[in-house]
Amino acid sequence: MSYVTLPYPFKPVEAPPEYRGKPVVDPSKCIGCGACANACPPDAIRMEIDEAKGVKRLILDVSRCIRCARCEEVCPMGAVKLSREFELATPRKEDLVTVIELKLFRCRVCGKPTEFTVRQVEKAKSLARYLPKERFEEILESMTLCRDCRRSRYVSKLVEIEIRGYVGSMGGLHA
Amino acid sequence: MRSVWVFHLNTGACNGCDIEILDVLTPYYDAERLGIKLVGSPRHADALLVTGPLTRQTYYAAKAVYEAMPPTPRIVIAVGTCACSGGIFYDSYAVHGGIDKLLPVDMYVPGCPPRPEEIIYGLAQLLGLVEKKVRGETYRDEEHEFRPEAPIVDRLWYDLRQVLTRIVGYFDRETVLNEFVSLVKEAYRRSNPRQALRSLVEEYCAKEEDPRIALAMRLLLNEFETLVDRYRDEGYPVEDLLKGLE
Numbered sequence: 001m002s003y004v005t006l007p008y009p010f011k012p013v014e015a016p017p018e019y020r021g022k023p024v025v026d027p028s029k030c031i032g033c034g035a036c037a038n039a040c041p042p043d044a045i046r047m048e049i050d051e052a053k054g055v056k057r058l059i060l061d062v063s064r065c066i067r068c069a070r071c072e073e074v075c076p077m078g079a080v081k082l083s084r085e086f087e088l089a090t091p092r093k094e095d096l097v098t099v100i101e102l103k104l105f106r107c108r109v110c111g112k113p114t115e116f117t118v119r120q121v122e123k124a125k126s127l128a129r130y131l132p133k134e135r136f137e138e139i140l141e142s143m144t145l146c147r148d149c150r151r152s153r154y155v156s157k158l159v160e161i162e163i164r165g166y167v168g169s170m171g172g173l174h175a
Numbered sequence: 176m177r178s179v180w181v182f183h184l185n186t187g188a189c190n191g192c193d194i195e196i197l198d199v200l201t202p203y204y205d206a207e208r209l210g211i212k213l214v215g216s217p218r219h220a221d222a223l224l225v226t227g228p229l230t231r232q233t234y235y236a237a238k239a240v241y242e243a244m245p246p247t248p249r250i251v252i253a254v255g256t257c258a259c260s261g262g263i264f265y266d267s268y269a270v271h272g273g274i275d276k277l278l279p280v281d282m283y284v285p286g287c288p289p290r291p292e293e294i295i296y297g298l299a300q301l302l303g304l305v306e307k308k309v310r311g312e313t314y315r316d317e318e319h320e321f322r323p324e325a326p327i328v329d330r331l332w333y334d335l336r337q338v339l340t341r342i343v344g345y346f347d348r349e350t351v352l353n354e355f356v357s358l359v360k361e362a363y364r365r366s367n368p369r370q371a372l373r374s375l376v377e378e379y380c381a382k383e384e385d386p387r388i389a390l391a392m393r394l395l396l397n398e399f400e401t402l403v404d405r406y407r408d409e410g411y412p413v414e415d416l417l418k419g420l421e
Contacts, residue, residue, distance in 0.1 A: 005205045009299040027314035028181040042263040044289040066287040089297030099313040
């Protein structure tokens with residue numbers, strides 16, 4: 001072997017520590033919030049909601065990734081990391097796709113799948129449990145509803161307050 | 176196949192991948208030792224090294240180049256994220272989004288741009304020298320246990336990281352922050368953690384030779400105290416959580 005030439009591919013080489021290679025999502029940490037999909041400039045990470053199966057899918061297509069590491073920056077769980085792996089060449093494009101399936105949370109009133117995952121609720125609970133008890137219960141009550149149920153709950157509360165205010169202005173119920 | 180003669184075709188690349196292809200031909204990487212030679216005409220070429228997202232302007236030129244190649248083996252290698260899928264330009268009106276919209280591709284080499292080693296790895300795979308390493312995977316959440324741990328402390332860590340990025344940049348921030356976290360852990364094992372942390376940071380700064388790191392540490396201390404106060408005022412028992420850190 002000559003003096004200057006790198007003996008790659010016959011001897012392995014390592015990428016430098018600052019190298020940004022293939023993004024890797026840790027499936028035991030990802031909660032499916034979609035922050036990475038929001039931040040990804042070329043939409044290499046997409047979020048897909050499959051209501052029929054009741055799952056949310058994170059689809060990472062490395063063949064479109066430009067290694068900007070925005071996903072690593074915004075991930076609230078530290079689940080996405082850009083590894084130093086660079087040997088990605090493949091004859092099949094499907095080899096470059098990673099899918100993570102996360103179960104959708106079901107509404108406690110109507111039972112339909114909501115747009116957030118079970119893990120998102122778990123994470124929110126673990127954060128809110130340090131709050132005062134009344135606030136925690138209030139948050140928990142609205143957190144475990146789907147969008148429609150939350151809306152109807154809000155409207156019924158509003159109506160209740162309106163009526164009380166109206167009747168109050170007339171001098172109370174027994175006036 | 177023993178040696179592959181390649182023709183370099185640019186279909187609207189930003190020149191990043193083109194420069195990496197030039198790198199592959201330098202004596203340091205020396206692709207010619209693998210029998211890979213860059214030729215000046217598609218009529219002499221076995222393979223096309225395609226870069227760029229295939230703009231509308233280059234569509235017919237790329238087609239003409241492919242037809243000018245000898246009928247066999249007509250290998251197409253997509254170099255770079257743009258040639259693989261369109262990359263950052265994938266939804267632009269001016270591009271078709273990847274050379275596979277026009278030609279059958281034999282090897283995808285993603286990267287923005289790919290390292291010279293990545294390109295060599297792709298070429299070596301064509302020659303049968305190395306094996307493919309990546310494969311598509313599907314994970315389901317029931318197979319992997321999820322445990323949300325100390326989210327407030329996590330939040331604190333991310334907030335401090337954000338502050339630190341402004342001073343030390345993206346690469347060194349975690350090293351500096353881990354130093355600070357080790358000081359915090361030590362301070363919260365003592366009886367008066369606030370005072371202990373201040374003296375620990377002062378000690379650290381006195382020993383540290385790099386004034387930039389000393390500055391970053393003082394800033395972190397300041398920011399940490401502000402954040403802890405804020406969390407405590409909102410009713411989170413953040414100091415108890417910090418005491419429980421291992």
